[in-house]
Amino acid sequence: MYRRYLQLAAVSVxxxxxxxxxxxxxxxxxxxxxxxxxxxxxxxxLSGLSALTGRV
Incomplete structure (x- = not known):
């Protein structure tokens, strides 16, 4: 979960x-x-962020 959060934060930045x-x-x-x-x-x-958060 922590790695997923870091990946999401990096893509967001x-x-x-x-x-x-x-x-x-x-x-x-x-x-x-x-x-x-x-x-x-x-x-x-946004497509990448959606994939990381599990939303389509």
Whole structure:
């Protein structure tokens, strides 16, 4: 159970860093440079998180 928790925490941190890292400063406004990439990577991480938690 402890290893599963650590794996879940690690994937969650990577997912959060991906989401936070996508916006970029364009002038004085923060915008997402690649919205489709953000959506795709978010769905991929959510799928992985669902598999780790046993939910489909």
């Amino acid at each position: 990577v997912f959060a860093s991906e989401v936070v890292g996508h916006p970029a400063a364009v002038g004085k406004v923060w915008e997402v440079e690649d919205p489709m990439g953000l959506i795709a990577s978010s769905l991929d991480y």
